[in-house]
C-alpha cells in the first residue's frame with residue numbers, strides 16, 4: 158500500500174473511564190481496614206489526585222480501549238472498517254499473547270486484516286505508539302491509524318503499599334491519525350535508559366505455569382520524580398528545536414498525568430502558565446499509557462484545544478522511558 162500524503166494528523170479523539178470512581182477518602186477508609194494510614198490531605202498535597210477509577214472484576218484493557226476507540230472513530234467521522242492500523246500502548250495487556258490490539262480489532266468488528274500490535278513503554282507508551290503510527294503513515298504503510306493507550310493498573314497495585322497504591326487508576330484514551338497533506342505531527346523524540354529498570358517496575362513474570370517474583374508495582378517515587386523533571390524538559394526542547402519552534406509557540410501542553418507537581422515544574426521550565434496545561438490528574442490519577450490521550454480528549458471535548466493549535470504531548474515512565482510529540486491539531 159502506498160499513500161499520496163507523507164504527513165499525519167489527528168482527526169478524532171476519544172476516552173473512557175470505568176464507572177467505579179473512588180475518592181481519596183473512600184480509598185483511605187479501605188486502606189485503614191488493612192492497617193494502612195493515608196489521608197485525602199496527603200494525597201492531594203503531594204500529587205493533586207482527588208479520584209481514580211477502578212474496573213470491576215472481569216473488565217480488561219481491551220474493554221476500556223474499545224469504548225475509547227469507538228468515541229475516537231466516531232469523532233473522526235469514520236467507521237471501524239476504515240481503520241488500517243491499530244497500535245495499543247499498554248503495560249496491562251489482557252493476555253500474555255496475543256496482543257491487546259488484536260483483541261481490540263476483533264471487538265471493534267474490524268475484518269479488513271489490518272496490522273495490530275501492542276507497544277510496551279509504560280507511561281511513555283502513548284508517545285511511542287503515536288510516533289510509530291506517524292512513521293508508518295509517512296512511509297505509506299497505513300492511512301488511518303487507531304492509536305490507543307489503555308490500562309487496568311489496579312490489577313498491578315499493592316494495596317499494602319501506601320506509597321504507590323494511591324497514585325494509579327484505570328482508563329483508556331484513543332486517537333485516529335490520518336494521512337494528510339499538511340503536517341499534524343511536527344516532531345517527536347523518544348528515549349530510554351534501561352539502567353533505571355529497578356526504580357519503577359513490576360518484577361514478576363510467568364514461567365512453567367507459575368508467577369515468578371512479585372507481580373505488583375514497586376516504585377522509588379523520589380528517584381522517578383527527580384529523573385522525570387529533568388528529562389521532560391529536554392524532550393520538550395528537542396521537539397521544539399526539530400520543528401523550528403520556540404516555547405511561546407506552544408498553545409497547549411498535554412503532559413503525562415502522574416503528579417501535579419511534575420506538571421507544574423515542566424510548565425515553569427517551558428515558561429508556560431498553568432492555564433496552557435491540560436490537567437486531568439485530579440479526576441483519574443496516573444493511568445499510565447492512557448493518561449495523555451485521556452487528557453488530550455478532555456482538552457478537545459471541553460473546547461480548549463482548537464484546530465490549528467500547537468500541542469506538546471510528553472510522557473515519562475518505567476524503563477526508564479520518556480518522550481515528546483509536538484503536533485498541530
Ligand code: ACO
Nearest residue numbers: 195199203279280319320378379381382415416473474475
Ligand atoms: N499517605 C501518607 N503518607 C505517605 C504516603 C501516603 N499515601 N505515601 C508516603 N507517605 C509518607 C512517607 O512514608 C514519608 O514519611 P516519612 O517522612 O515519615 O518517611 C512521607 O510521606 C514523605 O514521603 P516522600 O516519598 O518523600 O513523598 P514525596 O513528596 O516524594 O511524594 C510521591 C511521593 C507522590 C510518590 C512522589 O515522589 C512522586 O510523585 N514521584 C513520581 C511518581 C511518578 O510520577 N510515578 C509515575 C511514573 S509513570 C509510570 O511509568 C508508571
